[in-house]
Amino acid sequence: METQLLLTGAAIGALSGFFGIGGGTILVPVLLMMGYDIKSAVGISVMQMVFSSLFGSWINHKKGFLDLREGAVIGLGGFAGALGSGWLVSEVPEIVLEVMFLAVIGFALYRFFHAPEYTESENGHELSPYLLAGVGAVIGLFSISMGIGGSILLTPILVGVLHYPLKKAVSAGLFFVVFSSVSGLISLSLAGQVDYFHGFIIGVASLAGVYAGIRLAAVTGHKKHKNALIVLYIIILGMMLKKVLGV
Template identity: 30%
Template sequence: MLMLTSIPGVEIPVITLLLLGLSIGVLSGFTGVGGGFFVTPALIVMGMPVNLAVGTSLFWVFFNSLAGSIIHRNHGNSDIKLGIYIALPSLMGVEAGIQLALYMRTLGVQDVAILSVSIGLMTFIGAYTIIESLKRKDYLDQIGEERHLVSYLPTASARKLQGIQLPPLVHFNRAGVTVSLWIILILGFLIGVSTGFIGTGGGFIVVPALVYLMGIPAVLAVGTSTMPVVLSSLYGGGRYLLSGNVVIVVALVILSTSIPGVIYGASVTKYVRGVTIRMVLGMTILIVSAGAILKLGWLVSDKTLPILQSLANIVTIGGMLFSMVTVVLLKSISRRYRMGKRIPLWSESLFQQHL
């Protein structure tokens, strides 16, 4: 078996990285997240030191998100103006996150701190996304044949934030929303902090934030989120690269299969409803969180329970492959639906009826 041994004391099977890249690419293209919150925990679970995992993840996220941004823009799934407004304050947040990570490293608690923060964020966002999506699906199931007449309805929290008329106000034509500039600045900064600290592009925060806090349809949020992720990961990845905390060969191996995956995942978004995207995103976030919890348990036990390390590998890699297969099945079922063939009744509300 071909192994990567460029990191002293760490051997990672190349086939594992290739499968990781493919699954993350599909999920990244489908959900709009940069994929960093998948890659960072996965690399840590595989035994890579946290500082290298964070830097390598950001380096990869830039190229992966750049591809996703171009693809979604070609599909008309992005609001360029909104993406730029979020991206600019995120750059300041990236530097703050990097400095916080460096401080944690001097205290000797970087591994536990980054995993703990990642777990907390992922569990909250994943659980909230799943609960909301199931409620939305139940509603679509209840209205039956009239579901194709229902346009996107913003959440109560989105309506409240849009009601904050603190000047200056900014209107985004493509997204169809008007919000206070201060809300966007705060959101962008917090996204940047997560980018610099835990090595994500911030996409797993941007997409739920755009949907639940700004009231933007999920399909549009998916494409728009890639733009701030590109800029924040470029800055963060560059900073880690200059400090020698990027394993370029690992990033390139993952990238070789993630780009085709992004193209495939993005193509599926035009066949499904926003609720479907959110359900897959929430499910995947919770799976990755479970793997990170097992890894954290191994670390806090002073690495005396190797079974936790093995289970973390199985849950993380196996879970992402399961999520990728879910996206593939969704495209297959949607094709049957568009051809007028019968599909399970419970799944009809997951797909667009008219294309």
């Protein structure tokens, strides 16, 4: 089991670095297929996200991809929202969490299909910090409750609604995961919902993958990067539909 978890962690880390996600959107369905229940999968996933998001954001900052000011505003909002995740996971039935997960991925896929094209040289318009913090808070609450870092929902909102360039949005999304995952780990730990041993194994294994994924993203064109994200969402949506429908 440990070898399988190490390989899973490395693969999740690579996807995390490339797509700017915490990894929970992929890891939760994978853990469900490995036999974990949804609440154990959520706890392991959140712990892994702490590792991958911290390391990945440090690399993105060094490469100049990350706007720390706007990222911090969104992230602090996410931190505040994610503090309620322990209560939500403890009180809400598993089927509701699974349907929420499907809704998040479905929305993200819809927004990416309809997102306008922006080049990386476009900076967009100045956004209100209150708007950014509010968006972060809502995403933080619901995403951590589903075991995902929130960037899978935040990135399409930044690109499709708030007019961020894709690579800037991807970096901001991963930085957001730092705040939401740390907050979520605190909340879920207090609720007794974290498998620390398996979470640590996957988290450590993910670090090498994160580095490789960010390097690959840096040399990938906008259109190819966006299309890859759409394919990712479709795969995750299919995996969760299979789980929820029991087919």
